[in-house]
Amino acid sequence: MSAMIIRNARVIDPANKRDEVGDVYISDGKIVASKSEIRNPKSEIGEINAKGLIVAPGLIDMHVHLREPGFSHKETIESGAGAAAAGGFTTVVCMPNTSPAADNPSTIAWIRDRAAAVACVNVLPTGAISKNLAGEELAPIGSLAQAGVVAITDDGHCVQNHEVMRRAVEYARMVDLPVFDHCQEYNLVGNGVIHEAYWSTLLGLPGWPAAGEEAMVMRNILLAELCDHHIHCQHLTTAGSVRLIREARARGVKISGEVCPHHIALTDEAIQNFDTNCKMNPPLRTQADVNALLEGIADRTLSILCSDHAPHADFEKEVEFDAAPFGIIGLETELGLFLDLLVHKHRKIDIARLIEMYTVEPARLLKIDAGTLSTGAPADVTLIDPKLEWTVRVDQFQSASRNSPFDGWKLKGRAVRTIVSGKTVWKL
Amino acid sequence: MTTRWTRKDLLGLRELSADQINFVLETADAFKEVGTRQIKKVPALRGKTLVNFFVEPSTRTRTSFELAAFRLSADVINISASDSSLTKGETLKDTARNLEALHADILVLRHGSAGAPQFLASRLKASVINAGDGAHEHPTQALLDLYTIRERRGKIDGLHVAIIGDILFSRVARSNIFGLLKLGARVTLVGPSTLVSREFEKLGVEVSYKIDDVLPKVDVVNLLRIQHERQRREYFPGLGEYTRLFGLTKERAKLLKPDCLIMHPGPINRGVEIDSDVADGVQSVILDQVTNGLAVRMAVLFLCGGISTE
Numbered sequence: 141m142s143a144m145i146i147r148n149a150r151v152i153d154p155a156n157k158r159d160e161v162g163d164v165y166i167s168d169g170k171i172v173a174s175k176s177e178i179r180n181p182k183s184e185i186g187e188i189n190a191k192g193l194i195v196a197p198g199l200i201d202m203h204v205h206l207r208e209p210g211f212s213h214k215e216t217i218e219s220g221a222g223a224a225a226a227g228g229f230t231t232v233v234c235m236p237n238t239s240p241a242a243d244n245p246s247t248i249a250w251i252r253d254r255a256a257a258v259a260c261v262n263v264l265p266t267g268a269i270s271k272n273l274a275g276e277e278l279a280p281i282g283s284l285a286q287a288g289v290v291a292i293t294d295d296g297h298c299v300q301n302h303e304v305m306r307r308a309v310e311y312a313r314m315v316d317l318p319v320f321d322h323c324q325e326y327n328l329v330g331n332g333v334i335h336e337a338y339w340s341t342l343l344g345l346p347g348w349p350a351a352g353e354e355a356m357v358m359r360n361i362l363l364a365e366l367c368d369h370h371i372h373c374q375h376l377t378t379a380g381s382v383r384l385i386r387e388a389r390a391r392g393v394k395i396s397g398e399v400c401p402h403h404i405a406l407t408d409e410a411i412q413n414f415d416t417n418c419k420m421n422p423p424l425r426t427q428a429d430v431n432a433l434l435e436g437i438a439d440r441t442l443s444i445l446c447s448d449h450a451p452h453a454d455f456e457k458e459v460e461f462d463a464a465p466f467g468i469i470g471l472e473t474e475l476g477l478f479l480d481l482l483v484h485k486h487r488k489i490d491i492a493r494l495i496e497m498y499t500v501e502p503a504r505l506l507k508i509d510a511g512t513l514s515t516g517a518p519a520d521v522t523l524i525d526p527k528l529e530w531t532v533r534v535d536q537f538q539s540a541s542r543n544s545p546f547d548g549w550k551l552k553g554r555a556v557r558t559i560v561s562g563k564t565v566w567k568l
Numbered sequence: 569m570t571t572r573w574t575r576k577d578l579l580g581l582r583e584l585s586a587d588q589i590n591f592v593l594e595t596a597d598a599f600k601e602v603g604t605r606q607i608k609k610v611p612a613l614r615g616k617t618l619v620n621f622f623v624e625p626s627t628r629t630r631t632s633f634e635l636a637a638f639r640l641s642a643d644v645i646n647i648s649a650s651d652s653s654l655t656k657g658e659t660l661k662d663t664a665r666n667l668e669a670l671h672a673d674i675l676v677l678r679h680g681s682a683g684a685p686q687f688l689a690s691r692l693k694a695s696v697i698n699a700g701d702g703a704h705e706h707p708t709q710a711l712l713d714l715y716t717i718r719e720r721r722g723k724i725d726g727l728h729v730a731i732i733g734d735i736l737f738s739r740v741a742r743s744n745i746f747g748l749l750k751l752g753a754r755v756t757l758v759g760p761s762t763l764v765s766r767e768f769e770k771l772g773v774e775v776s777y778k779i780d781d782v783l784p785k786v787d788v789v790n791l792l793r794i795q796h797e798r799q800r801r802e803y804f805p806g807l808g809e810y811t812r813l814f815g816l817t818k819e820r821a822k823l824l825k826p827d828c829l830i831m832h833p834g835p836i837n838r839g840v841e842i843d844s845d846v847a848d849g850v851q852s853v854i855l856d857q858v859t860n861g862l863a864v865r866m867a868v869l870f871l872c873g874g875i876s877t878e
Contacts, residue, residue, distance in 0.1 A: 341768055342582075
């Protein structure tokens with residue numbers, strides 16, 4: 141394997157508390173300490189002058205839908221991995237709501253084999269909490285752990301029965317897997333498609349109340365305490381959820397939360413023209429909720445950033461608002477949106493913390509060997525130009541789908557090169 | 569009539585100005601006269617094809633549009649959900665594009681999903697007329713309500729209108745709210761708190777749960793049908809209790825000002841939201857609404873249908 145030296149960059153490696161102008165050395169797919177440690181120095185050494193750029197550990201998005209097996213007209217593991225690379229991600233964690241659902245070791249094995257064959261980034265599967273994501277009987281969580289899942293979740297669905305959830309969390313603790321939960325109380329939410337407030341009232345669309353999320357966040361806090369095991373609340377959206385998580389973390393409860401860029405970039409007002417690319421679950425909320433999410437990110441209540449990349453084909457999204465599937469793609473816009481909004485516009489966190497939320501935080505939760513530039517670590521590296529101004533063009537996306545509300549947005553900051561195991565898999 | 573109509577579609581009243589609403593009402597005046605003639609037909613839309621595309625069942629609104637189109641000499645076809653390809657899995661967009669490929673000029677759409685008319689209007693060259701979309705808007709119903717109030721009271725500005733019943737699920741209520749406020753009326757919503765949330769106050773209306781306090785003050789009551797056939801149970805305990813708390817009984821009707829108009833978009837549930845005698849009483853303008861609906865729909869078809877040829 142070839143070697144590479146990235147020179148003159150601002151190296152930000154939160155795992156090692158490193159933030160300085162310097163060089164990064166790669167040999168045989170690993171990070172090495174210096175040029176002298178590059179093996180086979182006679183072979184060609186690639187050199188990148190990264191002046192003005194940031195070199196970060198490869199970013200991790202721990203909430204994506206790659207749609208395979210079963211929905212390859214929306215995305216494939218190959219195209220989704222390409223989108224990840226283009227967005228600056230070297231590792232993605234894919235959700236189990238495939239067809240068949242990833243509730244069994246064979247499907248996990250198939251996903252891992254497929255990823256090894258075609259994906260240009262690391263693809264780590266999650267397994268289901270319950271059989272067929274139905275929320276009734278436990279999936280074979282121990283076998284899923286042996287098959288290599290990094291977490292269990294029924295994402296897209298939410299286990300409603302608290303007893304089933306309790307036993308899943310207790311069981312997951314035994315096999316040392318974190319539990320992710322899409323927080324949605326079905327009775328409260330009903331057939332809601334838009335945040336329940338002013339715009340749902342005006343437009344006559346069925347409302348999805350904030351309490352529908354918060355009820356399950358509260359449930360998860362109680363179960364995390366009861367079972368003394370980590371529950372991670374996915375894509376949080378409401379001020380109430382932030383408040384609950386903040387209070388629970390202050391008490392030492394093993395609970396965490398993540399934020400998607402669309403929930404801070406847009407509010408429910410964006411739905412006034414019935415754009416189905418503004419329909420996602422949980423829905424866009426109000427400005428007060430956006431402000432609370434921003435504060436939650438700033439004070440570390442919310443520790444993880446992710447996309448909830450959810451590809452759907454044009455013909456699926458080009459239907460009545462009620463009938464459209466939930467979700468938008470995000471891998472190729474999330475870093476730009478978060479840099480633009482969190483670092484540049486709202487100044488809620490600095491770029492080092494943003495990188496930490498995309499590397500150290502998910503790696504610690506998932507207990508994976510990633511998210512660091514430590515000597516000997518896999519040479520997964522993302523080069524970021526934090527000041528580059530660019531325009532989102534969905535027709536240039538690597539993803540197989542185009543369902544993004546951000547087409548035409550002008551953003552500041554993006555990844556310019558993505559390196560996985562020492563190999564450049566994408567470059568602007 | 570100095571306003572010129574430039575809209576291809578009629579999707580709702582929220583998007584119209586007061587001038588545009590008044591222009592439709594004035595145009596309807598001319599068409600109302602047509603209905604009193606021996607020969608009730610004018611050639612305004614001769615050679616045009618109108619499709620009544622009713623994805624959600626309706627008899628009253630569909631026949632009103634159909635008759636309005638006949639009186640304008642348009643060719644009319646009716647398609648309902650059960651005989652369209654939607655039941656075979658075809659998307660709304662594909663169905664509508666097929667209708668357009670047959671050179672339909674005007675598509676009158678009734679659909680259970682809010683925003684469905686917007687969806688088609690932005691994708692089709694044909695005029696799209698919203699005949700009711702989910703709980704969003706029902707603009708021609710509100711226009712005929714406005715027309716009826718204006719006809720009986722000579723104005724709308726300054727009147728106080730109570731809309732009573734299931735507001736949450738009512739497209740009639742929303743279109744009425746938008747139209748009445750634009751034309752200067754004061755609006756009070758009345759109904760069970762589960763169906764009339766305080767959130768509606770942000771639209772510029774008042775909300776009351778005490779019907780007996782509201783009735784003596786208003787110039788118009790517009791009673792909405794309680795759609796109990798598709799009501800989830802949790803919204804209120806039952807029809808008996810609804811009538812006790814919010815029904816326009818004979819006793820309650822005595823609280824009304826003598827010249828207060830009683831309106832209802834129909835079909836009425838006698839004995840539920842309105843007492844049978846009250847529905848047929850002197851203050852009731854329920855059948856005028858039906859007659860005026862024809863004139864208003866002729867005006868809307870004429871205005872929007874005329875645009876697409878230019």
